[in-house]
Amino acid sequence: MPKQQRFSLPPTIDDLSAAPLVVKDALRGIRLKLRNLAPNIDETGLFVQNHLPLSPLAIATTLFNETRKITLLGEDIARDVLLRHRDEARLTAFAGSGFGSNVSPLPEHQRHDYVSSRYAALKILAGQFKADELLILEQPIDMAYLTLLGRFSDVSLASSSKNTINFDKIAISTIELEKSGAVNSPNSGTQAPRLGQLIFAALGLAETILALSTNHSVESTLAALNLAADVIVLRKPSIAAIFDGLDPEAQLSAEYRLLAPPLTEA
Amino acid sequence: MRLPMVAELNGESDLRHRIRDLRFFEKSFRKNVQLTFPEGAMRSKTDQARLRSSFLAWLESFQANRHLATIDRKDFICFSAGSMLAELFRHDPLSISSETKSSDSATTVWPEGSAYVSYCLGVALTVLEQEFHLSAEIPEYANDPRIWQSFKENVQDNPDLAIPFLDMLLGQSPNWNEPATAEKRPAVKAKSTPVLST
Numbered sequence: 412m413p414k415q416q417r418f419s420l421p422p423t424i425d426d427l428s429a430a431p432l433v434v435k436d437a438l439r440g441i442r443l444k445l446r447n448l449a450p451n452i453d454e455t456g457l458f459v460q461n462h463l464p465l466s467p468l469a470i471a472t473t474l475f476n477e478t479r480k481i482t483l484l485g486e487d488i489a490r491d492v493l494l495r496h497r498d499e500a501r502l503t504a505f506a507g508s509g510f511g512s513n514v515s516p517l518p519e520h521q522r523h524d525y526v527s528s529r530y531a532a533l534k535i536l537a538g539q540f541k542a543d544e545l546l547i548l549e550q551p552i553d554m555a556y557l558t559l560l561g562r563f564s565d566v567s568l569a570s571s572s573k574n575t576i577n578f579d580k581i582a583i584s585t586i587e588l589e590k591s592g593a594v595n596s597p598n599s600g601t602q603a604p605r606l607g608q609l610i611f612a613a614l615g616l617a618e619t620i621l622a623l624s625t626n627h628s629v630e631s632t633l634a635a636l637n638l639a640a641d642v643i644v645l646r647k648p649s650i651a652a653i654f655d656g657l658d659p660e661a662q663l664s665a666e667y668r669l670l671a672p673p674l675t676e677a
Numbered sequence: 678m679r680l681p682m683v684a685e686l687n688g689e690s691d692l693r694h695r696i697r698d699l700r701f702f703e704k705s706f707r708k709n710v711q712l713t714f715p716e717g718a719m720r721s722k723t724d725q726a727r728l729r730s731s732f733l734a735w736l737e738s739f740q741a742n743r744h745l746a747t748i749d750r751k752d753f754i755c756f757s758a759g760s761m762l763a764e765l766f767r768h769d770p771l772s773i774s775s776e777t778k779s780s781d782s783a784t785t786v787w788p789e790g791s792a793y794v795s796y797c798l799g800v801a802l803t804v805l806e807q808e809f810h811l812s813a814e815i816p817e818y819a820n821d822p823r824i825w826q827s828f829k830e831n832v833q834d835n836p837d838l839a840i841p842f843l844d845m846l847l848g849q850s851p852n853w854n855e856p857a858t859a860e861k862r863p864a865v866k867a868k869s870t871p872v873l874s875t
Contacts, residue, residue: 638699645730669740670733673699 429553432526436548442482443546499629501531506627509618510563511581526552532617532636533594536610539640542596545606551591559584576622578671582664585615589654604651612650613643615663619671626676638674646670678783678791678819681712682799693754693804697739702732709796710771719775719788727770735764742859751809752864755849758801759840763857765793766836786825790832794843801847813848 465473504524530549537545563580589611596607604612616639621627624635643650646666653662685708686692695701706728710721738760746753773788783791798815805811818824831838841851850863859865 641726642699642729642733645726645733669736673697673702673732673736675698676700677695677698 428522429550432548432550432553436550439546439548443544499531499535499633501527502535502629502632503627504528505532505618505632506621506624509581509622510559510584511577511618511622522553522556525556529588529614530593532614532632533610535633535636536613536617536640537594539613539637540606540610540644542606542610545610546595548593548595551593552588555584555587555591555593559587562587576619578619578664578667579660581615581619581622582667583660584618585611585663586660588614604647604654608654609643609647609650612646612653612663612666613639616643616667616670616674619667620675623671623675631676634676635674642670642674678795678798678815679713679781680795680799680802680815682709682796683802685712686799686803687806689803690807692800692807696800696804697736699729699732703728705800706796709799710792713784713792713795714773714788719773721771721773721792724770724772727768731761731764731768731770734767735761738764738857745859745865748868749864751805751811752849752862753859754804754808755801755844755847756840756859756862758797758804758847759843760857761800762793762797762839762843763836765797766790766832766839781820783820783822783825786822787829790825790829793839794846797843798846801843805847815846816848819846 504521505528508521508524508528526549529552530547533547533552537543537547562583589608594607594610596605596610613636617632617635620635620639621632624631649666653659653666656662682705686705689695689701696705703725707723710723714721735757739757742753742756742760745756769789771789771792773792775788781791783794802813805813828842832842835856837857838853840856841853844851852858852862855861860869
C-alpha cells in the first residue's frame, strides 16, 4: 500500500492568494471562542489581589483575562492602523464588484474587492439582524468567488445587453455564497428560514437595488443594506420557501425582480 | 368624505409609476394621515413594518395581475387601488387615538379606515385624471355614517371587500363574490375574448 502523501499538491496561485484570508479567518474563530468562553467575573483582578494560594481554576481565569486584554489591545491597534479597512470604507467596492452588472469577466483585482466588500456588508447585515457575534469568514467568500467566476464564463448566463441587470447572476451568487459557509449561523433546529439564509437574501437584494441605482456611495450602500434587511424580514415565508424549494436560484431571481425596483431610489 | 391628498398627488407626474416606489408610498401615506387628521386632538401612529408589509403584499398582487391592464386599463387602475386598500386593511398599520369628534362622518365612525380609503381613493382619482383626464365625482352616500358602519363590519370580516367598495366610490362595476380575483371583474369579463372551441 503506497504511503499516504502528507501534502498532495503544491499550492496554486489561488491558494497563495487566499492564504492571508485563511489566517484572518482562523484568528476570527479564535477570537470568537475566547469571547464565548469568557467567565462571568469582573476584570479588576480581584483574584490576583487575594494572597491566598490560587486554585487551578483561578489561575486559568486570570490567564484568560490577561489574554483577553491583549486581544482587545491588539484589536484597538489594528483598528487604528487599518482605518481604511473599516467595514464602511470597504463598502465602496460593494456595488461595482458583483456579478449582476455584466462586467464580464471580472478583472483579477476585483477578487479582493468582491471578498472584502461582501465580508463588510455581511458584518453590517449581521448587526441589522441583531447577530453581531456571528462568525463571518472571508475565505469561503473567496472560494465562492472563484466558483462563480468559472460558472459565469458560460455564455448561456450572459445577458443580452451590457446595461441590463442580470438578476439571475445575482441570485446564483447569493445561493453560492450561502452554501459557502461564510456565515456560520447557529443551527436553530427546524426553524426556517435560517438566519444565514436571511442575511444572504438581504445581501443579494441590496446588490440588486444598487445594480438598479446610479448612486453607489457608501451612504447609499448602507441605506440599501438597511432597507434590504428590513424587507427580507417581512418576506420570511417567501425566503423560507425559496431556500427549501426545487429551484432556489430561479425563485430568488424572481423575488429580486419583484422587490428590487420598488426599493430603488428614483 | 375628505380627500386631502389629491392636490398633492396631482403634483407628482407619472403617479402610476411613482406609487410603485416603496419610499414614495410611505412618504405619501404618512402625508395623507397628516392632512386627514390635522387637529391636535387626534394622534396617529403608523407602524412602519405593517405599512411595508401592506405595500409588499400589494406589489405581489399588482405584478400577478398586471397583464389584465391590457384588457381594460381604467378598470385595472381601480382594481389596483382596491387591492392596495385591501392590504392596508389586512395589515392595519395605522392607529389613531382621538378625544374629540370630527366633523367628517367617515372619520368619526372609523378614523383608520377613512384614512386608508382617502389615500387609495386619492391615488386612484389622480392616476385616472393623469391617464384618462377623468375627474370622477364621489357619490353622496360616501358621507353617510351608516355606509361606513356597514363597510367597517364587512371589511373586518373580509378585507378583500374593500375592492368592490372602492369600485362603488369610483363608479366602477363591483364584484362582491370574488373581489380579489381580477379575471372575474365585470369589466374584464365583458372585454375578454371568448375562447373558440375547435
